[in-house]
Every structure is written in structure tokens, then in C-alpha cells.
Amino acid sequence: MIEVEGLTKRFGATTAVDDVSFRVEDGEVLALVGTSGCGKSTTLRMLNRLIDPTEGTVRIDGRDIMQVPLEELRLGIGYVIQGVGLFPHWTVARNIATVPRLMRWDRARIDARVRELLELFQLDPAEFGDKYPAQLSGGQQQRVGVARAMAAEPSVLLMDEPFGALDPVTRAHLQDEFEAIQRRLGTTVILVTHDMDEAFKLADRIAVMDTGRILQIGRSELLLREPQEGFVRQFVGLDDRALRILSLHGVAEIATPHKVEGWEVLDGAVVDQASGRRILPLAPSDTLREAASRIIWEGADSLPLVEAGMLVGAVRAEDVWRVGRRA
Amino acid sequence: MRRGRAIGLLIAAVLFLALALQPQLFAPLLALLNDPGQQIIYDRQPLAMLVLWHVAVVAAAETAAVITAVALGILVTRNRGGDLMTLARTISNLGQTFPPIAVLAVTVPIVGFGFEPTFIALYAYGLLPVFENTVAGLRGLPPATLEAARGMGMSKPAILRQVELPLAAPVILAGIRISTIINIGTATIGSTVGAKGLGEVIIAGLQAGNQAFIAQGAILVALLAIIVDGAFRLFER
Ligand SMILES: Nc1ncnc2c1ncn2[C@@H]1O[C@H](COP(=O)(O)OP(=O)(O)OP(=O)(O)O)[C@@H](O)[C@H]1O
Ligand SMILES: [Mg+2]
Numbered sequence: 001m002i003e004v005e006g007l008t009k010r011f012g013a014t015t016a017v018d019d020v021s022f023r024v025e026d027g028e029v030l031a032l033v034g035t036s037g038c039g040k041s042t043t044l045r046m047l048n049r050l051i052d053p054t055e056g057t058v059r060i061d062g063r064d065i066m067q068v069p070l071e072e073l074r075l076g077i078g079y080v081i082q083g084v085g086l087f088p089h090w091t092v093a094r095n096i097a098t099v100p101r102l103m104r105w106d107r108a109r110i111d112a113r114v115r116e117l118l119e120l121f122q123l124d125p126a127e128f129g130d131k132y133p134a135q136l137s138g139g140q141q142q143r144v145g146v147a148r149a150m151a152a153e154p155s156v157l158l159m160d161e162p163f164g165a166l167d168p169v170t171r172a173h174l175q176d177e178f179e180a181i182q183r184r185l186g187t188t189v190i191l192v193t194h195d196m197d198e199a200f201k202l203a204d205r206i207a208v209m210d211t212g213r214i215l216q217i218g219r220s221e222l223l224l225r226e227p228q229e230g231f232v233r234q235f236v237g238l239d240d241r242a243l244r245i246l247s248l249h250g251v252a253e254i255a256t257p258h259k260v261e262g263w264e265v266l267d268g269a270v271v272d273q274a275s276g277r278r279i280l281p282l283a284p285s286d287t288l289r290e291a292a293s294r295i296i297w298e299g300a301d302s303l304p305l306v307e308a309g310m311l312v313g314a315v316r317a318e319d320v321w322r323v324g325r326r327a
Numbered sequence: 328m329r330r331g332r333a334i335g336l337l338i339a340a341v342l343f344l345a346l347a348l349q350p351q352l353f354a355p356l357l358a359l360l361n362d363p364g365q366q367i368i369y370d371r372q373p374l375a376m377l378v379l380w381h382v383a384v385v386a387a388a389e390t391a392a393v394i395t396a397v398a399l400g401i402l403v404t405r406n407r408g409g410d411l412m413t414l415a416r417t418i419s420n421l422g423q424t425f426p427p428i429a430v431l432a433v434t435v436p437i438v439g440f441g442f443e444p445t446f447i448a449l450y451a452y453g454l455l456p457v458f459e460n461t462v463a464g465l466r467g468l469p470p471a472t473l474e475a476a477r478g479m480g481m482s483k484p485a486i487l488r489q490v491e492l493p494l495a496a497p498v499i500l501a502g503i504r505i506s507t508i509i510n511i512g513t514a515t516i517g518s519t520v521g522a523k524g525l526g527e528v529i530i531a532g533l534q535a536g537n538q539a540f541i542a543q544g545a546i547l548v549a550l551l552a553i554i555v556d557g558a559f560r561l562f563e564r
Binding site for chain 1 (some may be wrong): 469471472473474475476477478479480481482485490493494
């Protein structure tokens with residue numbers, strides 16, 4: 001658990017971070033969002049003491065970080081730096097091995113871990129392990145940066161715009177991978193991003209910052225349903241808030257498991273018996289946003305939900321609309 | 328490119344060794360510079376011996392200068408404090424602005440003739456390029472890389488050894504190269520205070536009006552500088 005209280009950082013006359021307090025539970029993902037220069041990176045860097053605060057305290061698992069030996073503190077906190085910052089004179093494998101080596105893992109364990117991480121982040125170990133950072137694309141470097149931060153399975157992970165330089169497809173894939181790893185390990189994460197979609201996708205809670213202050217912090221859905229007047233309202237974006245709310249829910253939440261009439265599973269696809277049309281079914285991992293989009297596209301009142309090739313229920317349009325509707 | 332450089336280096340090395348070890352081979356060529364009857368090959372000391380002395384004094388002074396200048400460069404870049412920086416810069420600047428010949432004049436009465444005053448003059452003269460390049464190399468590192476090193480939990484000595492010095496090495500090496508080749512030339516003045524070296528051949532030539540002496544001494548010094556420069560450049564990549 002990370003507890004931040006009254007954290008303030010002044011650089012001369014400018015107050016980069018102004019009396020910020022929040023708390024992140026074990027295994028939780030908090031997104032820190034806000035416009036450029038609002039103090040996100042500065043906040044993050046005070047948590048691993050790359051910057052010492054002017055005022056305020058930070059406690060990690062109950063311990064004041066000022067009381068923890070510096071190197072010990074940092075070895076326990078994964079850090080994905082804005083701008084990646086790979087070591088240019090080391091290979092990809094050596095970069096990822098940085099923290100395990102500092103922790104004096106044995107060679108075999110380090111090699112196995114490096115290979116595992118490269119595969120996880122879709123970089124072929126045989127091809128990329130021995131390359132130097134300059135030989136990688138920007139997106140590949142970013143992936144190595146995230147892998148390096150996660151190498152020793154830290155219980156706390158600080159990520160400063162980790163997926164910025166990626167195309168939407170790769171980014172979505174990595175976000176999924178990251179989410180799966182994070183859930184599996186129960187890592188506590190603070191994620192800095194400009195990208196609201198990323199924040200909604202990965203975070204349990206979101207803190208909106210402006211000029212050094214946290215204006216509003218809360219569960220993602222709360223931020224959408226009850227954004228504070230002014231900056232937060234503008235930053236969160238209200239035009240597609242219904243769709244964003246839908247994206248926070250999975251189809252399994254509202255699927256009706258009754259025996260569904262009128263559909264038939266034929267060679268993996270679902271056929272609507274009345275019209276004879278093939279319908280792409282929903283899967284349990286789909287969000288309600290995806291369901292809404294398909295419902296509109298198919299012009300249907302409901303869509304079949306298929307799991308492992310079996311028709312297991314239906315998602316009704318009216319139920320989807322209800323989830324996205326104002327309270 | 329690299330191959331061309333290696334070949335050039337090889338040719339310079341062959342010429343250099345031939346001239347140092349078998350100067351007689353070049354006698355017909357050098358004779359063209361002199362009046363008939365004048366001595367052509369310097370023989371008060373074997374040229375190879377003088378080369379060794381020349382290399383020895385440069386190597387000794389340069390080693391001491393590199394150790395001092397790199398240590399100073401590391402020291403002044405450790406914190407943002409500017410005082411130490413100014414002091415170190417003044418000292419190394421002084422070494423460079425003070426002409427080596429003047430250093431000889433000042434040191435000879437204190438340490439006597441020969442190797443020592445030459446060593447001191449070359450040491451002082453060699454500091455600045457190494458110091459400046461060490462500082463530039465260490466200051467010029469990408470901030471994101473250093474932040475990553477700190478953020479990962481590396482200790483300060485580990486960051487210096489594993490990240491900063493390796494990344495700054497090409498710039499520091501370039502400083503050492505420049506400093507060394509300057510001193511290979513400058514070392515010739517050591518002969519004015521009785522240090523053994525190639526300067527002796529040139530000075531003898533100047534005193535006796537012997538163009539062949541001047542040529543063989545100057546060519547050996549020039550080839551030595553070219554070889555050392557080329558060797559450093561090969562090593563720098
Ligand atoms: N070392 C420093 N010295 C002086 N001012 C600084 C320093 N670091 C940051 N600042 C200032 O503090 C403010 C917040 O900077 P910070 O890097 O935290 O912003 P950010 O929210 O991460 O922005 P971005 O999204 O562009 O990365 C900025 O006004 C910046 O100029
Ligand atoms: Mg930032």
C-alpha cells in the first residue's frame with residue numbers, strides 16, 4: 001500500500017506539486033492523468049526519491065520512504081521512465097537483467113526471466129536479446145523499458161507514459177498483456193498517462209491533476225458519472241461518456257443465461273434462424289462497449305454470447321443501454 | 328573506411344620501424360638534402376634508442392596526466408557545485424597556457440636537467456584536453472539513462488563504473504589521443520634540457536646545419552604521432 005500525504009515540491013518559485021494526498025491499495029492500479037507540465041512525473045519521482053519532496057510524506061507498506069535505505073527502496077520499486085532511458089551500451093537482455101543482477105540472482109534464473117519477459121512482450125529472445133537499444137524501433141524500446149521495470153517482480157510499479165510511442169494495435173495488445181501480468185502478480189501500480197482511454201482501460205481509480213493539484217480522484221465510473229465542474233469535466237470528455245462507462249463493464253455482468261431461442265451454432269458461427277444471417281457472437285471477455293457497437297451494427301435487439309463454442313446466453317440491447325444511462 | 332585506416336596505419340608503422348631500426352636504408356634519399364661530405368645518419372645514439380626514450384617520457388607524463396585529469400573530471404562532475412569546477416579548470420588551463428619551454432625554465436633549477444623537467448612540462452601540458460573531454464563526456468550523458476540508472480537502484484559508484492564511464496569513454500579517449508599526440512611533438516623540446524629523445528637529432532641538425540638530421544628526427548616524430556593517433560582511433564570505436 002502506498003500512502004501519500006500533503007506531498008509538495010517547489011522548484012524555486014514554481015510549485016510543481018501542490019499538497020497532493022492519495023492512497024493506493026495493494027494490487028490496485030491508479031492512473032495519474034492531466035495536461036503536460038501539471039506535475040505527474042514530479043509526483044512519481046518523489047515516490048522513489050529521485051526527487052526529495054519539499055513537504056509531505058510517502059509511506060510504502062507502512063514505512064516512511066525517508067527511513068528506507070535509498071537503494072533498497074528503489075530495488076523494490078519498478079520504474080518505467082518517461083523517455084524509456086535504456087542503457088545504450090548494453091544489449092536488450094542485459095538491460096532487462098539490470099535489477100536482477102543488482103539483486104544478485106544467479107545466471108540461470110536471470111536468463112530464464114529475461115527470456116520469459118521478452119516473450120511476454122512479443123520480442124523474440126533469439127532475435128532481440130543481443131541487440132542494442134539503438135537497433136530497436138521506438139515501440140520496441142518502450143517494451144524493453146517496461147520489461148526491465150518488471151524484471152524482479154516488484155510489488156510496486158511506477159510507470160511514466162509506458163505505452164506512448166506505440167500504434168493502437170500493439171498498444172492494445174501490450175495493455176492486455178500488462179493487465180494480465182499485473183492481476184496475476186497483484187502488483188500495485190501508479191500509471192502516468194495523457195491518454196484517457198488507457199486510464200479507463202487499465203486503472204481501478206483515476207486521479208486528475210492540474211497545476212500541481214489533484215482536482216478529483218475516484219473510481220473510473222465515478223469520474224465519468226460525476227466529474228467535477230471545470231477542468232475535470234473538460235479533461236474527462238463528456239461527449240462519449242456513455243460509451244466509456246460501457247467500456248468499464250464486461251458482457252458477463254448482464255448476459256441473461258436463459259435458454260436462447262432463434263439462434264443456432266453452425267461451424268463456430270452463430271446463425272440467426274429467422275433471417276439465415278450469420279452473426280459474430282460476443283465472447284465473455286468483451287466489454288459492453290463492444291456489445292453496443294455490434295448491436296447497432298447488426299440492428300439486433302440482442303446478441304448471442306458464446307463461450308468455448310457453446311451458446312451460453314444473450315446480451316439484450318435494453319440491458320446494455322441501462323448500464324450506460326445516467327443515474 | 329576502417330580498412331583504409333588500418334592499411335594507412337600499417338604503412339606508417341613499417342616506415343617508422345624501418346627508419347628507426349635501419350636508417351641506412353634511407354641514406355641515399357636523405358643524402359639529397361645535404362652537402363657532399365656531411366654526415367647523413369645521426370649516430371651519437373642509435374635512433375631506435377632515442378625513439379624508446381621519447382616514447383618513455385611521453386608515456387610516463389601522459390599516464391600521470393590522464394590519471395590526474397580523469398580523476399579531477401570525475402570529481403568536479405559529482406555534484407552541481409561550481410566552485411570545484413572553476414578551480415580545476417583554472418589549474419588545467421594554466422598548465423596549457425604556460426608554454427612548456429617556460430615550464431622547463433622554471434623546473435630545471437629545482438629538479439635539475441634531464442628526464443624530470445621534461446616529464447613535468449609534458450604532464451602539465453597534457454592535463455587540459457583530457458580534463459575538458461572527461462567533463463564534457465560525463466556532462467553529455469543522456470539524462471534519461473542516468474535517471475533510469477538511479478531509479479533502478481544502482482549505487483553511485485556502480486553508476487559511475489557501469490554507466491557513466493563506459494558511455495563517456497569515447498569522448499575521454501579522444502581527449503587522451505589529442506593530449507598524447509600534442510605531447511609527442513612537444514617532447515622534442517626536452518632535448519634542450521638534456522632529456523634523451525628524438526628532439527636531440529633535430530637540435531643537432533639545427534646546430535650543425537645538417538638538413539638530413541632534421542629530416543630524420545622530424546619524420547620519426549611525425550610518424551610516431553600518426554601511428555599513435557591511428558591506433559587510438561581504431562581503439563575508440
Ligand atoms: N528539475 C526541475 N527543475 C525545475 N522545474 C522543474 C523540474 N522538474 C519539473 N519542473 C517543472 O515542474 C512542472 C511539472 O513538471 P512534470 O515533469 O512533473 O510535468 P508532467 O505532468 O510530467 O508533464 P508531461 O506530461 O509533459 O511529462 C513543470 O512546470 C516543470 O517545468
Ligand atoms: Mg512527465
